[in-house]
Amino acid sequence: MQQIQRHPYWWDDVAYKAAQRAKPAEQLPATVGTLVVGAGYSGLSAALTLARAGREVVVIDAQAIGFGCSARNGGNIGPSFHKLGMAGLTHAFGTTKAHALLHESMNTLQHLKNLIATENIDCGLHLNGKFSGAPSPRKYETAAREAELLNKAVGLEFEMVSQADQRNEIGSDRYHGGIVYPNDGHLHPGRYLAGLAERILAEGVRIFAPARMTGVKRDGKGFEVDVGGQTLRADQVLIATNGYSGPELPFFQKRVIPIRSAMIATEPLPAAIMNELSPKGRSFNEMSRVVLYFRPSPDKKRMVFGGRTFGQADRPNRYAPDLKRLMTRIFPQLNDTAITHAWSGTVAYTFDHTPHLGTHDGLHYAMGYCGSGVGRSTYFGHKAALKMLGSKDGKTELDGLEFPTRPFYTGNPWFLPAIIRWHSMMDRFGV
Numbered sequence: 303m304q305q306i307q308r309h310p311y312w313w314d315d316v317a318y319k320a321a322q323r324a325k326p327a328e329q330l331p332a333t334v335g336t337l338v339v340g341a342g343y344s345g346l347s348a349a350l351t352l353a354r355a356g357r358e359v360v361v362i363d364a365q366a367i368g369f370g371c372s373a374r375n376g377g378n379i380g381p382s383f384h385k386l387g388m389a390g391l392t393h394a395f396g397t398t399k400a401h402a403l404l405h406e407s408m409n410t411l412q413h414l415k416n417l418i419a420t421e422n423i424d425c426g427l428h429l430n431g432k433f434s435g436a437p438s439p440r441k442y443e444t445a446a447r448e449a450e451l452l453n454k455a456v457g458l459e460f461e462m463v464s465q466a467d468q469r470n471e472i473g474s475d476r477y478h479g480g481i482v483y484p485n486d487g488h489l490h491p492g493r494y495l496a497g498l499a500e501r502i503l504a505e506g507v508r509i510f511a512p513a514r515m516t517g518v519k520r521d522g523k524g525f526e527v528d529v530g531g532q533t534l535r536a537d538q539v540l541i542a543t544n545g546y547s548g549p550e551l552p553f554f555q556k557r558v559i560p561i562r563s564a565m566i567a568t569e570p571l572p573a574a575i576m577n578e579l580s581p582k583g584r585s586f587n588e589m590s591r592v593v594l595y596f597r598p599s600p601d602k603k604r605m606v607f608g609g610r611t612f613g614q615a616d617r618p619n620r621y622a623p624d625l626k627r628l629m630t631r632i633f634p635q636l637n638d639t640a641i642t643h644a645w646s647g648t649v650a651y652t653f654d655h656t657p658h659l660g661t662h663d664g665l666h667y668a669m670g671y672c673g674s675g676v677g678r679s680t681y682f683g684h685k686a687a688l689k690m691l692g693s694k695d696g697k698t699e700l701d702g703l704e705f706p707t708r709p710f711y712t713g714n715p716w717f718l719p720a721i722i723r724w725h726s727m728m729d730r731f732g733v
């Protein structure tokens with residue numbers, strides 16, 4: 303295997319590189335109006351709303367702008383429905399609340415599309431729809447029933463695709479048919495992040511990185527924040543650290559489960575191959591328990607492929623060959639294709655499979671998108687900002703939900719490998 307770049311393919315983009323305009327931590331001011339901790343989509347989306355409302359905003363990131371999931375993800379966008387599905391959601395919340403939550407999921411996608419359009423962010427947005435492949439007839443039937451329910455509940459558009467017709471959607475014979483979601487799409491995650499960063503910098507927001515918040519405590523009406531030995535005072539603080547919430551944020555670390563998700567990008571492929579793999583420019587996922595998601599790159603020259611990994615450490619030497627094997631199981635045409643990039647990041651799962659936003663000890667927060675966060679983080683970051691502004695438009699269907707943890711859980715998901723193995727086995731049986 304040729305030398306593989308161990309950073310996200312997206313980071314090679316000139317726009318992403320140009321947007322890395324953070325100031326050094328030494329230049330942090332002693333007082334700030336609003337401090338946003340975490341320069342991913344949640345933090346940047348919140349900063350945009352706050353700055354446009356006239357707030358003085360400082361954003362800090364422990365590593366770099368977009369170092370977390372936001373410049374590592376697959377860029378697949380859709381309504382990100384709740385992981386429990388219609389039945390689980392109705393069981394947990396009752397019919398009315400379940401429908402309200404599903405409607406809000408639809409809003410997250412619309413909000414993202416509107417934002418990209420109104421801010422004129424050049425981020426390779428393609429709304430060509432997604433094909434979701436069924437690896438067994440049973441998965442096909444179950445997914446068809448679920449899509450029917452979602453269509454009735456919130457008007458989700460979908461088209462069932464038979465096995466005989468699936469070559470019109472995907473250059474693969476692996477599936478027993480699938481579903482097309484025509485309103486889904488994909489974007490360039492690095493360019494989208496860069497666009498958000500450019501917009502907030504233009505509003506006068508200052509971004510500092512690397513600048514890790516190492517402690518925070520209440521101080522009168524505001525907060526005293528420690529950033530690697532420097533102390534600063536902030537009137538309001540937003541925690542937008544998602545799957546990267548560390549021991550300095552024990553309340554949040556105990557409530558998010560960091561799950562490693564990994565991706566590979568292929569070398570540039572001939573146009574004829576790319577047209578065969580994705581004839582309509584669609585993005586893809588497989589209806590498996592251990593999720594697989596893949597898509598053409600924005601320039602339609604490469605396949606970018608992702609899935610879960612077993613360990614918590616970043617081991618591209620292990621997951622790159624694994625992902626390539628899974629990719630060629632779907633697309634045997636890529637057997638001899640080289641992988642140029644392999645990278646991973648940690649998504650934030652939650653114990654109730656639900657994102658959360660609100661306040662804890664006066665700290666505002668938004669996080670826990672359970673691996674589907676491009677639209678959700680943009681939307682809930684914006685909502686968190688509206689809450690900080692005291693606007694009634696900050697109301698969301700997540701308001702008032704308890705943010706659960708589990709006894710003895712402190713942020714180390716030691717149980718994950720066993721759970722992933724179990725789900726992999728179920729996938730092998732097609733259930």
Ligand SMILES: Cc1cc2nc3c(=O)[nH]c(=O)nc-3n(C[C@H](O)[C@H](O)[C@H](O)COP(=O)(O)OP(=O)(O)OC[C@H]3O[C@@H](n4cnc5c(N)ncnc54)[C@H](O)[C@@H]3O)c2cc1C
Binds near residue numbers: 367368370
């Ligand atoms: C490999 C991968 C593929 C994915 N694919 C998709 C996809 O296709 N579609 C989709 O919808 N979602 C996808 N996701 C999920 C999506 O990217 C995330 O849900 C979303 O980006 C979360 O944004 P965020 O701003 O909340 O968090 P992040 O982008 O993770 O940002 C959190 C930031 O907080 C910083 N931080 C942490 N602690 C501190 C501290 N103490 N002080 C200062 N800064 C701190 C971190 O350095 C980090 O930059 C994927 C994620 C991964 C990892």
